[in-house]
Amino acid sequence: MEGAGEKRREQSVLKLILELGPLLIFFLVNARADNWDLKRFGLFQHVAEKDVGIMAATGAFMTATILALTISLILYRRVPVMPLVSGVIVVAFGGLTLYLQDDLFIKLKPTIVNLMFAAALLGGLFLLKRPLLGIVFDGVLQLDEEGWRKLSLRWGLFFLFLAALNEVVWRSFSTDTWVTFKVFGTMPITILFTLCQLPLIQRHALPQN
Template sequence: MATHQKNSVLKLILELGPLITFFVVNARADTWDLTRLGPFADVDPDTVPIMAATAAFMFATVAALTVSLIAYRKVPVMPLISGAIVIVFGGLTLYLQNDTFIKMKPTIVNLIFAATLLGGLFLFRRPLLALVFDSVFQIDDEGWWKLSLRWGLFFLVLAALNEIVWRNFSTDTWVTFKVFGTMPLTILFTLSQLPLLQKHAIAQET
């Protein structure tokens, strides 16, 4: 039990660490007066916080993936895809000094996950979520179909919410939503699926 709890805590840290880093750097960048540093000397002062936060987010994401690889000998598919897009869109944000790219990153990630799950159901007639989590949840085929459909639609909702927030509110509001809005919504949605998992659970022989 102790080992399981330690693994759960480490996974939570690896998941939240980059997001918290992103939020803290964006919130404190002005206080730290980063314009004194070479990389930010020629950057518009108004965009320094989001640029610094993006760089820190990229570094923290790579660090989290590295620790995950060392600790578990593998990197889960979803964090790996998300991390790769963080590097690409974060790099474009810093190179072009345009925060639109990092703001669009959650939209792109969620659309990829939604297209994968929904495309698997309606194009290939397979609940692809079962390929990723079959070792974690033992549920029947109907349960995998329903779970894949619900998560696919949920990812679409997250993509839409991200577009609404970044296009209509300030950068600080978007950063706050990304850290303290998206994660709670995901946790609540995950908990809401417990009845489905229980209803379609496959009885295991002792």
């Protein structure tokens, strides 16, 4: 049993690294790009000086995201739905950012992803009359129907909040501030929200066989 617990902890740490790694690379490249004289490379010769950092960070973010998804597929033979959807949009909007040399697209990516998740969860509740969160996390959590409905509603509203918050930050502050918030602001907020759901999960948890 102790060996199995240790293995689960190692897998949890690895999954966390695969999820956070691309974001940390995004932040580090954006923060350090000015010191690397990237304008000497053909890819950045026609990029405005002020945009070199975010363009380099976007390319690194796309590469790291693809690598993380590939490693997940190799190790676990599957990629979870949420990281997969987010990864596809990173590549799509990151590609538009680099092709058009306009950081608007990479800044819109969190808004689009969060709106998609919110639409799926809230649409499932009010249109399909099904708590879709139960389908995604059924192998991790065992809750009664009411628990899944409440949790789906809360997460749906939380994703709407994250989408609105991203819009406020990128429209109101500098690109560097937005990158810092994306990496070091969104994750703590999400962790705090997740912890706040533990009482609900405990109330509606099904007995373990």
